[in-house]
Structure formats: C-alpha cells, structure tokens
Amino acid sequence: MSDDDAMLGSPEPEPQGGLDRDPDDWVTGNEPMTAAQRSYLxxxxxxxGxxxxxxxxxxxxxxxxxxxxxxxxxLTEGSDS
Structure with missing residues (x-):
C-alpha cells in the first residue's frame, strides 16, 4: 500500500468520537510520553510540589x-464567564 492509499480512522464510528477512551486502550499508550506532555506535566x-x-x-x-x-x-480558572 502506498502513502496515497493509506487510510486513517475507522469504517465504524467511535462512540463520543473516542474522547473518553481510557489511556490503557490507546494504541500508542505504551510509547514514551510526548514532548508536549512532558513539558505540561x-x-x-x-x-x-x-x-x-x-x-x-x-x-x-x-x-x-x-x-x-x-x-x-x-481547568476551572476563568470559566465563570
């Protein structure tokens, strides 16, 4: 399969767009954390502390x-608007 034929996603919709998927169920969950995660963490x-x-x-x-x-x-700072 060439890059032009590569597919992303799934032929079946994922409930709630996968937003609440448990990190243990992530395909890449066992990979090292990303640079963005590291910085924010x-x-x-x-x-x-x-x-x-x-x-x-x-x-x-x-x-x-x-x-x-x-x-x-x-996540709650400034959300009272």
Missing part, C-alpha cells in the same frame, strides 16, 4: 496530567 508537577519519573508512557503521563489538573484548578 513538568509545569503541573512543579505547581503541585510533586516529583514524577521522567520515563512515563503516554498513558501514564495522561493520567498524571488529568489528576494534577484537578488539583491545580487550571
């Missing part, structure tokens, strides 16, 4: 980001 961990291992997987990083966002209130 470093910021969140510093704000929370926590230290985390630098060799997290994408799935592990995602879970820590979700947890630390809840602690920091970053």
């Amino acid at each position: 470093d910021t969140l961990a510093r704000e929370a 926590e230290e985390l291992p630098a060799d997290l997987t994408k799935a592990e990083a995602s879970r820590h980001i979700d947890r630390l966002q809840g602690k920091s209130g970053r």
